[in-house]
Amino acid sequence: MAGNGSRRVTDSRFDAALQVLAELERAGYQAYLVGGCVRDMLLGKRPEDYDVATDALPDEVQNLFPRTVPTGIRHGTVSVLIGGERIEVTTFRTEGAYLDARRPSEVRFVRSLEQDLARRDFTVNAMAMDRRGHLQDPFDGRRDLREKRIRAVGEADERFREDALRMLRAIRFAAALRAQIEERTWQAIRRHAGLMTEIARERIRDEWNKMLRADLSISINYLAASGLLPIVFPDISPRKVKASFAPHQGGEAARSRYVGTQDFVAERWRQAADFANRLPDKSDLRQAALFWQLGVDEATVQASLRRLRQPNSFVRSVAAILRAIPDSDPLTWTAETWRGYLYRHGKQAAIDAMRILGEASEADNGKIGRLLDKAIERQPIWSVRDLAVDGQDLIRELQIPPGPLVGQILTELTEWTLQHPACNNRQHLLAAARVLYQHWKNGSQKV
Ligand code: ATP
Ligand code: MG
Numbered sequence: 001m002a003g004n005g006s007r008r009v010t011d012s013r014f015d016a017a018l019q020v021l022a023e024l025e026r027a028g029y030q031a032y033l034v035g036g037c038v039r040d041m042l043l044g045k046r047p048e049d050y051d052v053a054t055d056a057l058p059d060e061v062q063n064l065f066p067r068t069v070p071t072g073i074r075h076g077t078v079s080v081l082i083g084g085e086r087i088e089v090t091t092f093r094t095e096g097a098y099l100d101a102r103r104p105s106e107v108r109f110v111r112s113l114e115q116d117l118a119r120r121d122f123t124v125n126a127m128a129m130d131r132r133g134h135l136q137d138p139f140d141g142r143r144d145l146r147e148k149r150i151r152a153v154g155e156a157d158e159r160f161r162e163d164a165l166r167m168l169r170a171i172r173f174a175a176a177l178r179a180q181i182e183e184r185t186w187q188a189i190r191r192h193a194g195l196m197t198e199i200a201r202e203r204i205r206d207e208w209n210k211m212l213r214a215d216l217s218i219s220i221n222y223l224a225a226s227g228l229l230p231i232v233f234p235d236i237s238p239r240k241v242k243a244s245f246a247p248h249q250g251g252e253a254a255r256s257r258y259v260g261t262q263d264f265v266a267e268r269w270r271q272a273a274d275f276a277n278r279l280p281d282k283s284d285l286r287q288a289a290l291f292w293q294l295g296v297d298e299a300t301v302q303a304s305l306r307r308l309r310q311p312n313s314f315v316r317s318v319a320a321i322l323r324a325i326p327d328s329d330p331l332t333w334t335a336e337t338w339r340g341y342l343y344r345h346g347k348q349a350a351i352d353a354m355r356i357l358g359e360a361s362e363a364d365n366g367k368i369g370r371l372l373d374k375a376i377e378r379q380p381i382w383s384v385r386d387l388a389v390d391g392q393d394l395i396r397e398l399q400i401p402p403g404p405l406v407g408q409i410l411t412e413l414t415e416w417t418l419q420h421p422a423c424n425n426r427q428h429l430l431a432a433a434r435v436l437y438q439h440w441k442n443g444s445q446k447v
């Protein structure tokens with residue numbers, strides 16, 4: 001593509017997209033890169049994927065390329081498999097369907113690029129580029145991108161009534177691009193925030209997850225000021241938010257009037273976002289940091305994440321990180337405390353929890369991290385599987401009858417090893433197991 005010398009020559013996905021454009025043009029159609037990839041290219045960022053828009057109809061696209069998948073054929077999207085890549089090709093369309101609230105199965109294919117761009121959400125997402133690098137930018141998206149402004153295409157009120165998710169998208173793009181939401185667009189969001197309750201939780205989740213990895217302070221500011229925050233997190237009611245960080249000005253009486261109010265909650269969310277923002281952009285870590293700063297209890301954490309339809313693995317790892325944040329100061333821990341801690345919480349949750357603690361302690365200077373690294377390096381066992389003996393050994397060598405007793409003895413051996421890490425060898429552990437087994441046989445029936 002002309003004028004894009006900085007592009008890495010090895011971007012095979014980009015090459016594949018160019019091939020698709022060339023092929024469509026050769027067959028007499030119009031073809032453009034559109035949407036997010038054009039925005040990212042103008043920012044000098046490497047796009048995740050390249051979307052192509054064309055006036056060719058879906059079956060014409062399918063006939064033109066030897067390998068295609070009808071990904072979203074009803075909406076005009078065909079995936080073209082080419083050069084080991086998969087490029088989404090979508091026929092120019094409008095979404096008049098939204099106006100009478102029907103499903104977008106009613107999309108109308110159109111012949112002009114401009115109509116297709118007009119259905120898109122924001123000016124920065126409504127640009128197209130042909131394969132020679134010529135920009136089509138009827139809504140001045142490039143200027144908004146340069147001046148860091150998120151502006152709805154067309155009448156903002158109407159666009160949010162058509163699809164309320166766009167309000168969250170506006171905030172998400174503002175956070176990702178460190179941009180401001182343009183005034184009219186912003187006022188429309190404030191007016192229509194309530195419509196968000198009608199949007200599928202999965203769509204809200206996808207936007208929220210992208211916010212977690214962008215500038216959280218920007219997102220939370222807009223979410224709080226628009227009234228969207230309690231819609232994204234309805235479980236975090238004002239009384240669930242702990243007051244520990246509330247300002248003390250104005251005396252105790254003023255303070256207790258303030259705690260629990262919407263202003264108080266918004267302020268606490270902003271503090272939490274500023275905090276989480278300082279952590280690496282790992283979603284579970286940042287989500288845990290937000291909840292921890294807000295001081296919400298574990299049941300509320302789980303309810304919030306499940307309501308957002310977050311996958312179980314995500315809910316589990318956020319909960320694990322929160323559980324791994326200790327009440328005592330790790331700087332005072334003995335080697336044995338560290339061993340028990342790492343064993344109980346596992347490596348990843350421990351690392352993330354300590355990142356949160358380190359960030360929260362102004363005087364830390366990486367001390368906690370260094371202690372953690374040392375403890376991880378020296379950790380003798382991470383699970384019962386790391387013991388130098390297993391259940392079969394106990395059954396074979398000590399004639400312990402198979403059954404729950406074997407598991408109980410193994411559990412004792414892990415505790416023993418965490419107290420005496422040098423003892424994690426076959427000889428020591430079998431000797432210890434023998435003692436435990438004798439003890440059990442001698443009547444206590446308890447190891
Ligand atoms: P990302 O880099 O996060 O993928 P993106 O701009 O590619 O950002 P997508 O959600 O992948 O965002 O959508 C691709 C394009 O489709 C957008 O750039 C925009 O032009 C259009 N689009 C997506 N969702 C909507 C929507 N709800 N309303 C209008 N246009 C939309
Ligand atoms: Mg995209």
